[in-house]
Amino acid sequence: MDKLFARAVATRIYGLAAIGFGLVGLFWGDFAAVWQPVPKSLPGRTPLAYLVAAVFLLTGLSLLRRKSAAVGALTLTALYNLGVLLLHVPLVVAQPSVFVNWSGAAEQLALVAGGLVTYAFCTPLDAARAAHLVRLGRLLFGVCLIAFALAHLFYLKATADFVPAWIPPGQKFWAYATAAGHFAAGVAMLSGIAVRLAARLLTAMFVIFGILVHAPNVSSDPSHFNWAANAMNFALIASAWVIAASAEPDAAANSREKP
Numbered sequence: 001m002d003k004l005f006a007r008a009v010a011t012r013i014y015g016l017a018a019i020g021f022g023l024v025g026l027f028w029g030d031f032a033a034v035w036q037p038v039p040k041s042l043p044g045r046t047p048l049a050y051l052v053a054a055v056f057l058l059t060g061l062s063l064l065r066r067k068s069a070a071v072g073a074l075t076l077t078a079l080y081n082l083g084v085l086l087l088h089v090p091l092v093v094a095q096p097s098v099f100v101n102w103s104g105a106a107e108q109l110a111l112v113a114g115g116l117v118t119y120a121f122c123t124p125l126d127a128a129r130a131a132h133l134v135r136l137g138r139l140l141f142g143v144c145l146i147a148f149a150l151a152h153l154f155y156l157k158a159t160a161d162f163v164p165a166w167i168p169p170g171q172k173f174w175a176y177a178t179a180a181g182h183f184a185a186g187v188a189m190l191s192g193i194a195v196r197l198a199a200r201l202l203t204a205m206f207v208i209f210g211i212l213v214h215a216p217n218v219s220s221d222p223s224h225f226n227w228a229a230n231a232m233n234f235a236l237i238a239s240a241w242v243i244a245a246s247a248e249p250d251a252a253a254n255s256r257e258k259p
Contacts, residue, residue, distance in 0.1 A: 015063025025053025
């Protein structure tokens with residue numbers, strides 16, 4: 001299990017997720033409408049969509065090579081952060097009472113968190129600065145997970161509808177259960193307690209979402225929206241994987257904190 005969550009593996013997963021965004025963007029020649037809400041009226045929107053997709057693809061590929069991984073991680077972090085600042089923050093400011101705007105921003109911010117930690121893995125920082133980046137990434141990720149939990153509760157019916165009806169004991173049960181899972185993982189990230197276990201379980205939960213929800217949706221309806229949803233879920237898997245890779249066993253972490 002430790003080999004699966006090694007930092008080198010997590011870095012490559014994070015890169016593959018960016019490649020996924022790039023391939024979807026290049027194939028459809030468009031932004032992911034919900035996750036990249038670029039106005040339809042923007043001049044040069046289609047060429048810009050191809051350009052952004054190409055950047056995702058190239059930076060994702062750069063993360064697969066050790067020599068270029070640091071540049072790729074920094075570029076991806078900046079790109080995801082621009083998405084938060086330019087696309088999602090204006091929606092939150094314009095309609096602060098609409099919670100889906102907050103959860104949309106949180107999804108992008110979760111990818112920024114993963115990028116910060118990935119950059120700490122890939123660049124030769126001193127131990128203190130690397131630890132600061134990792135901690136910042138975890139805290140941001142924790143806040144995002146709390147937002148995801150609240151989104152599941154605020155939009156309970158919509159969340160339940162995503163759950164395959166054949167899974168017992170029922171769709172609403174799993175809507176509540178996944179909200180609880182997000183909340184528990186968020187508390188772990190923010191408190192620093194059981195981060196390793198929480199991040200690994202969270203990664204597994206996102207993988208299950210992909211298998212049971214997103215992959216079947218693409219199979220039945222291979223639309224741009226469903227492919228983009230798959231890419232976004234994969235990116236969240238990657239960020240959770242990176243956070244899991246950054247977490248040491250509690251005993252090791254506690255021993256360092258003792259005087």
